Amino acid sequence: MxxxxxxxxxxxxxxxxxxxxxxxxxxxxxxxxxxxLPSPMDVVNSAWVVIENGKLLTNTIDTLYxxxxxxxxASIVAIPAGILLGWYKTLEDLCTFVISVLRPIPPVAWIPxxxxxxxxxxxxAVFIIFMGCVFPILVYTIDGVKRTDKVLxxxxxxxxxxxxxxxxxxVVPSTVPYIVSGLKVGIGIALxxxxxxxxxxSSSGLGYMILTATNLFDTGTTxxxxxxxxxxxxxxxxxxxxxxxxxxx
Amino acid sequence: MSIExxxxxxxxxxxxxxxxxxxxxxxxxxxDGELICLLGPSGCGKTTxxxxxxxxxxxxxxxxxxxxxxxKKPSGxxxxxxxQYSLFPWLTVLQNVTFGLEMTKKGSKAENIAAAERYLTSxxxxxxxxxxxxxxxxxxxxxxxxxxxxxxxxxxxxxDEPFSAVDMQNRHSLQEQLIGVWKRFENTxxxxxxxxxxxxxxxxxxxxxxxxxxxxxxxxxxxIERPRKRESPEFIALxxxxxxxxxxxx
Numbered sequence: 154m155x156x157x158x159x160x161x162x163x164x165x166x167x168x169x170x171x172x173x174x175x176x177x178x179x180x181x182x183x184x185x186x187x188x189x190l191p192s193p194m195d196v197v198n199s200a201w202v203v204i205e206n207g208k209l210l211t212n213t214i215d216t217l218y219x220x221x222x223x224x225x226x227a228s229i230v231a232i233p234a235g236i237l238l239g240w241y242k243t244l245e246d247l248c249t250f251v252i253s254v255l256r257p258i259p260p261v262a263w264i265p266x267x268x269x270x271x272x273x274x275x276x277x278a279v280f281i282i283f284m285g286c287v288f289p290i291l292v293y294t295i296d297g298v299k300r301t302d303k304v305l306x307x308x309x310x311x312x313x314x315x316x317x318x319x320x321x322x323x324v325v326p327s328t329v330p331y332i333v334s335g336l337k338v339g340i341g342i343a344l345x346x347x348x349x350x351x352x353x354x355s356s357s358g359l360g361y362m363i364l365t366a367t368n369l370f371d372t373g374t375t376x377x378x379x380x381x382x383x384x385x386x387x388x389x390x391x392x393x394x395x396x397x398x399x400x401x402x
Numbered sequence: 403m404s405i406e407x408x409x410x411x412x413x414x415x416x417x418x419x420x421x422x423x424x425x426x427x428x429x430x431x432x433x434d435g436e437l438i439c440l441l442g443p444s445g446c447g448k449t450t451x452x453x454x455x456x457x458x459x460x461x462x463x464x465x466x467x468x469x470x471x472x473x474k475k476p477s478g479x480x481x482x483x484x485x486q487y488s489l490f491p492w493l494t495v496l497q498n499v500t501f502g503l504e505m506t507k508k509g510s511k512a513e514n515i516a517a518a519e520r521y522l523t524s525x526x527x528x529x530x531x532x533x534x535x536x537x538x539x540x541x542x543x544x545x546x547x548x549x550x551x552x553x554x555x556x557x558x559x560x561x562d563e564p565f566s567a568v569d570m571q572n573r574h575s576l577q578e579q580l581i582g583v584w585k586r587f588e589n590t591x592x593x594x595x596x597x598x599x600x601x602x603x604x605x606x607x608x609x610x611x612x613x614x615x616x617x618x619x620x621x622x623x624x625x626i627e628r629p630r631k632r633e634s635p636e637f638i639a640l641x642x643x644x645x646x647x648x649x650x651x652x
Contacts (some may be wrong), residue, residue: 307458308488308547312502312554313478322501326492 191373196380199366199373208362213381216351216358219275220343223282227339231287232332235294239328240320245295252291260285260346268354278350278358285346286339293338297331298324330400337393344386403479403557403590405432405455409464412450423615424450428464430609430618437584437591439605441598443648447616448594449485452560455592456482468558478506481551483561487543489535495522495546496531502554514553521549525579541565541572548580552587561593565600577603581628598648602641603630610647620647 172193178184179192187195203209238245263284267277301324309323351360359378366374407430416422424447432438440448453459455466457476466473468480476482481502489498499518503509509517522528525545535543544564551559565573577600584591595601601608605624612619622644626636 304484304486304488305490307456307476307482308484308490309501309505310458310476311456311478311480311482311556311560312550313506314501315505318505322505323490326490329492 188370195373200377212362219278223279227286231290239295239298256288281350285342289338290335293335297328403469406467411463426615439601441601442611446611446613480558481556483564485563541568
């Protein structure tokens with residue numbers, strides 16, 4: 154019993170200590186002026202303001218909307234493409250060079266073109282997120298297809314499955330855990346890309362909120378935005394880990 | 403369904419030597435409804451021969467004729483029970499068992515499920531029909547794999563040391579069940595093993611393979627009446643003579 158409680162409380166110790174130190178060097182010792190490093194109370198006050206006027210909620214929803222739109226677009230392209238590339242060696246040989254060159258380009262490097270092509274707003278951000286997610290999902294899917302257990306493929310063949318059925322009934326389901334891993338990586342990247350994109354070519358979202366708040370020396374709100382992004386990431390991680398526990402056999 | 407193995411040679415390319423001859427000049431006739439054991443030390447090419455018959459690999463020269471047709475690729479007529487567990491982990495036992503029927507579109511869904519349930523009942527696995535493979539023991543998984551092939555009415559069963567990962571007690575019971583199934587369905591069975599006891603217990607004919615390169619050393623007819631008793635003098639005598647034959651090779 155006591156052991157259980159101990160384990161549950163251990164992860165909480167460090168955050169509490171950090172907040173106490175933070176409080177100590179800001180409100181306690183007053184080492185910094187509040188716009189250089191806002192105190193925990195400043196952050197709570199700013200949070201209250203943006204919660205009450207609804208800005209936090211609308212900007213969070215806006216950011217999540219972009220993340221999902223980009224992720225879904227990337228999945229629609231990357232999952233079928235990954236399955237085909239993993240299955241047909243020639244197709245992979247054909248594409249491998251292009252993929253290898255495009256993949257290391259940081260998604261934010263596409264920001265200038267995204268603004269030129271799509272202007273300011275939701276579209277350019279979705280495009281950046283797409284560029285950021287498409288490659289990890291693609292690579293994980295290709296890898297998953299290649300790791301399909303040969304015995305399962307051969308079993309299906311000796312049970313009378315044709316090539317199409319082998320692909321549909323064996324290769325695709327056995328790739329699902331890898332696709333989920335790819336999505337997990339993709340969503341982390343998507344979150345990063347969204348914030349960067351919003352800071353440059355956008356007029357809404359958490360990134361935009363952070364940047365405008367900073368420009369107005371309202372750094373309390375900046376910290377609120379940062380914490381919300383962290384919490385969103387944590388929530389996604391939790392959901393995907395649960396999904397993986399369910400799928401990994 | 404009979405199988406004719408004609409002048410089969412199989413070489414693999416290897417890094418050390420230029421070519422590695424795995425099977426050399428194999429000729430073998432397997433009659434319809436026969437239970438054949440391929441017996442030999444590891445590296446004698448017995449699994450390769452099985453895979454050639456299945457159509458999972460192609461011979462370097464020679465041909466294999468199953469039911470009058472040259473084997474070119476795998477088919478539902480020649481089911482393979484692999485040494486490794488081969489159930490689809492994302493499907494339940496029932497879904498695994500009906501997989502072949504769905505592929506060959508043999509019956510309606512309801513008929514297939516009814517047939518699958520009947521088969522699972524006959525081997526005492528009906529309570530596990532909604533379980534996933536990872537919830538089953540090794541012996542149970544292999545029984546499900548066998549049921550999956552039987553339900554598909556594969557006239558030929560090719561079995562690659564299917565019981566080698568199972569403990570002895572369960573192995574004996576699985577062998578007994580296999581004989582029961584074989585008598586009922588009259589399949590042609592090619593059973594690969596390195597276990598002399600298993601071969602003598604199961605086979606009509608034991609094909610003893612030699613290694614480097616793999617070739618047929620001797621074919622032994624087993625005319626001990628079934629059900630065979632492991633403690634009977636003729637069983638022990640045959641077992642000893644085969645062990646001697648295998649030792650001679652080394």
